[in-house]
Amino acid sequence: MSPLGTRDLRRIFENLDKNEDGQVSLEELNWLLEKINIHYSVNELESSIGKSSLEFDEFLYFYDSISSEKTMRSSGLESRESNEGDADQETDLAEAFKVFDLNDDGFISWDELQSVLSKLELWDKRSGGDCNSMIRAYDTNNDGKLDFEEFKSMMLFTIS
Structure with missing residues (x-):
């Protein structure tokens, strides 16, 4: 379970999507990450994500991937x-x-x-x-x- 519910994440996504095109650009995503003291460059995000913007489902996946250690455990990556x-x-x-x-x-x-x-x-x-x-x-x-x-x-x- 993620710290924020889908409804909360939908509201965040919609607030980030300033031009209302159903996509959050990496610049918009990076702005949010900076606000919560997570520092990536836009180039690092693009390299990690592989595209220049995210649809809502991709945004959820990205959020889940960075939000909890539990994600690592469930994928078998917990180790030394x-x-x-x-x-x-x-x-x-x-x-x-x-x-x-x-x-x-x-x-x-x-x-x-x-x-x-x-x-x-x-x-x-x-x-x-x-x-x-x-x-x-x-x-x-x-x-x-x-x-x-x-x-x-x-x-x-x-x-x-």
Whole structure:
């Protein structure tokens, strides 16, 4: 299971597809990746993907291929790289945490979460979502914000 559902990914895809041609260009995809602190050049993406744009199904496949370690396990690629993968995963989570921790205080508040999700065009006040509820679901010490371990639990739960 991927961290984001198909409906969320469809909304992201449609927001990226500025000219509404049913394709996301590598430039548009790279813009999104940069926003979430994943750095590829457009040339690297084209070399990896083999084309200059993606249809929605290809976008889903690309997302699944980069989003979870579980994908590697299910395809039989887990091996002695497992410990390296754990360290890489921890590093990736730390980088993701930094993206959300806007004031660099070591915590993610509801307004930081909402701000980042809005910048990524994943938050719409009219959608009825509530960042407070999202935080409360993983806030084990009930301080109203997520520390790194709580964030990590949320992300690992979402991925598995």
